[in-house]
Amino acid sequence: MTKTYEVRTYGCQMNVHDSERLSGLLETAGYAKAEAGTPDLVVFNTCAVRENADNKLYGNLGHIASVKEQNPGMQIAVGGCLAQKDRDTITKRAPYVDVVFGTHNIGSLPVLLERARIAEESQVEILESLEVFPSTLPTKRDSVFAAWVSISVGCNNTCTFCIVPSLRGKEKDRRPGEILAEIEALVADGVVEVTLLGQNVNSYGVEFGDRQAFGKLLRACGEIEGLERVRFTSPHPKDFTDDVIAAMAETPNVMPQLHMPLQSGSDRVLKAMRRSYRQEKFLGIIDRVRAAMPDAAITTDIIVGFPGETAEDFLQTMEVVRKARFTSAFTFQYSQRPGTPAADLPDQLSKAVVQERYDRLIEVVNEVAWDEARKQEGQVVELLVADHEGKKDGATHRLTGRARDNRLVHFVPGDHAVRPGDMVEVRITYAAPHHLVSDDAPISFRRTPAGDAWESRQGRTEVRSVGLGMPSLGVPAPLPPAEACAI
Numbered sequence: 001m002t003k004t005y006e007v008r009t010y011g012c013q014m015n016v017h018d019s020e021r022l023s024g025l026l027e028t029a030g031y032a033k034a035e036a037g038t039p040d041l042v043v044f045n046t047c048a049v050r051e052n053a054d055n056k057l058y059g060n061l062g063h064i065a066s067v068k069e070q071n072p073g074m075q076i077a078v079g080g081c082l083a084q085k086d087r088d089t090i091t092k093r094a095p096y097v098d099v100v101f102g103t104h105n106i107g108s109l110p111v112l113l114e115r116a117r118i119a120e121e122s123q124v125e126i127l128e129s130l131e132v133f134p135s136t137l138p139t140k141r142d143s144v145f146a147a148w149v150s151i152s153v154g155c156n157n158t159c160t161f162c163i164v165p166s167l168r169g170k171e172k173d174r175r176p177g178e179i180l181a182e183i184e185a186l187v188a189d190g191v192v193e194v195t196l197l198g199q200n201v202n203s204y205g206v207e208f209g210d211r212q213a214f215g216k217l218l219r220a221c222g223e224i225e226g227l228e229r230v231r232f233t234s235p236h237p238k239d240f241t242d243d244v245i246a247a248m249a250e251t252p253n254v255m256p257q258l259h260m261p262l263q264s265g266s267d268r269v270l271k272a273m274r275r276s277y278r279q280e281k282f283l284g285i286i287d288r289v290r291a292a293m294p295d296a297a298i299t300t301d302i303i304v305g306f307p308g309e310t311a312e313d314f315l316q317t318m319e320v321v322r323k324a325r326f327t328s329a330f331t332f333q334y335s336q337r338p339g340t341p342a343a344d345l346p347d348q349l350s351k352a353v354v355q356e357r358y359d360r361l362i363e364v365v366n367e368v369a370w371d372e373a374r375k376q377e378g379q380v381v382e383l384l385v386a387d388h389e390g391k392k393d394g395a396t397h398r399l400t401g402r403a404r405d406n407r408l409v410h411f412v413p414g415d416h417a418v419r420p421g422d423m424v425e426v427r428i429t430y431a432a433p434h435h436l437v438s439d440d441a442p443i444s445f446r447r448t449p450a451g452d453a454w455e456s457r458q459g460r461t462e463v464r465s466v467g468l469g470m471p472s473l474g475v476p477a478p479l480p481p482a483e484a485c486a487i
C-alpha cells in the first residue's frame with residue numbers, strides 16, 4: 001500500500017519553495033499526497049522568524065502526537081529554520097518526533113525516515129552548510145504555470161531583528177547558466193511566469209564579484225521564448241542599483257512590480273536595525289522606479305514597535321507610507337526573537353503601545369492602498385488566470401487572475417472557456433483596498449501553453465526534476481553583456 005504524506009508550511013516564500021521540493025522528494029520515494037484520512041507522514045516545515053514560533057510548533061506537535069498514538073507506524077518530521085535553531089531541544093520536548101532535519105539538507109528526508117523506521121528511534125541531522133542546492137531536487141509545484149526559481153540562498157546582512165543569516169548561512173549564488181537552463185526547462189513544461197527567489201535577491205553576484213549580475217540576469221530572462229512574466233523577491237534597498245531599474249523598464253517580460261522592504265521610516269531606528277540605508281535613499285529608489293515605470297506597483301514590509309522606537313520615529317514611518325504610495329504592505333509587530341541582537345536591546349516597548357501603533361499604521365496603509373487601487377478603475381489590464389485564488393469566486397461566478405503589476409483581480413469569464421494559465425484582458429469596474437473587480441466580459445482572451453499544461457494534468461500528479469547543480473567553486477561563466485523568517 002502506498003504511504004501518504006502531508007507537508008505543513010510556515011513562513012516565507014523560501015519555505016514554500018522548500019516545501020515543493022519536499023513534496024517532490026517524497027513522491028519520488030513512493031509517497032502520495034494525502035487527500036483524505038490520516039496521513040502516514042506529517043512534515044512540519046518551520047519558520048523561526050515570527051513571535052512564539054516554537055510554542056505554535058509544539059502545540060501542533062502535541063495534537064499530532066495524539067493522532068500518532070492511534071496510528072502505529074505513523075511518522076512525524078520537523079524541518080526548516082526552527083529545526084535548524086532548536087536541533088537539541090525538539091526531540092527532548094517532543095520525543096515522538098521521528099526526524100529532525102535542517103535548512104541545508106532537505107534532500108536527506110527520505111533516508112532519515114527509513115533510518116528512523118528501522119532503528120525505531122529519532123534521527124536528527126542538521127548540517128551547517130548547504131549540502132545540495134534546492135533546485136537540484138525533484139519538485140512538485142503547486143502551480144503548473146508559475147514557478148519559483150532560487151538564484152541564491154543565505155544572506156550576508158546583519159539586521160538586528162533577523163535570525164535568518166545564522167540559520168540559512170552566508171549567501172551562495174547559482175551560476176547564471178544553471179538558472180537560465182532551469183527556467184528554459186520550466187517554460188518547456190508549460191510555465192509562463194517565474195519568480196526569482198533569494199533571501200537578498202538583488203545582491204546576486206556578490207559571490208563571484210559582479211555587482212551588475214542581477215540586472216544582467218533579468219535581461220537574459222527577456223530572451224527566453226515563451227516566458228511571459230518575470231518577478232523577483234525580495235530585494236534589499238542597499239543593493240538596489242539603477243542598472244536593475246533600467247533592466248526592469250527595458251525588459252518587456254519583467255513585470256512592473258517591486259517589493260521593497262522599508263522596515264522603518266526613521267533613520268534612527270534603521271541604524272539600530274543595522275539597515276544600511278536611510279529614508280532619503282529609500283524614497284529616492286521609489287522615485288527612480290516610478291520615473292522609469294510610472295505604473296509600477298510597489299509593496300513593502302514594515303516593523304512596528306522596534307526597541308526604542310519613539311512616537312516621532314513611528315510618525316516618520318507613517319510619513320514614508322504616504323509618500324511612497326505603497327499598493328500594499330506586510331506589517332509586523334516587533335517581537336523578541338532569541339538569538340538576535342535586538343532581543344537584548346533596552347527600551348523594549350509594551351504590547352499596548354505596539355498594538356496601538358500597529359492599528360494606526362494598518363489604517364493608513366489601507367487608506368493609501370485603496371487610493372492607489374481606485375486609479376485602476378476604468379483601466380484595461382492583462383491577467384494571468386489563477387487557480388483557486390478567490391475565496392468567493394464560486395458564489396460570485398467569477399474567476400481570479402493576477403495583473404502584470406501583481407494586483408489580484410476578480411473577473412467574469414463571459415462565454416470564454418477560460419483555464420488557469422490562460423491570458424485575458426479586462427476592464428476594471430471597481431476597486432477595493434486589496435483587490436480589483438471586473439464585472440464585464442473580457443475584452444480579449446488568449447489560450448496559452450500554460451493553460452494546455454493545466455488542462456492536460458488534471459487528475460494526474462507529476463514530479464519534475466531539473467538536475468542543474470549546486471553553487472560551485474570558481475568564477476561562473478558571465479552573462480551576455482548588459483543586453484542579456486521577511487528581509
